[in-house]
Amino acid sequence: MRGDVVRGLxxxxxxxxxxxxxxxxSGVIDAVSFLALGRIFTANMTGNLVFLGFAAAGEPGFDVAAAGTALVAFVAGAAGAAWLASSIAAPHRRSSARSRRRPP
Structure with a gap:
């Protein structure tokens, strides 16, 4: 049986x-971080949005501050990474555009 699984892969x-x-x-990281960090998803922000939805609906036991902090930190990190990537790529794009211009 095990050989069939390996051959199939x-x-x-x-x-x-x-x-x-x-x-x-990703699921393993999510489960471990959820248990170790006090009910906060780190691999997927979807879980935190679900928690915020449950809290908004009035379900007890959901920490709005923890899920909201994780979501804000994720958005800030993504925005910072996008800004950094575009600022690193900007000089390269300008020099590439200049090298493609034809002399008059």
């Missing part, structure tokens, strides 16, 4: 197998 394309492995890894 080897016969598949590498991308779906890698995506499946990354999905499992």
């Amino acid at each position: 080897v016969d598949h394309e590498p991308v779906p197998v890698a995506l499946g492995a990354l999905t499992v890894l």
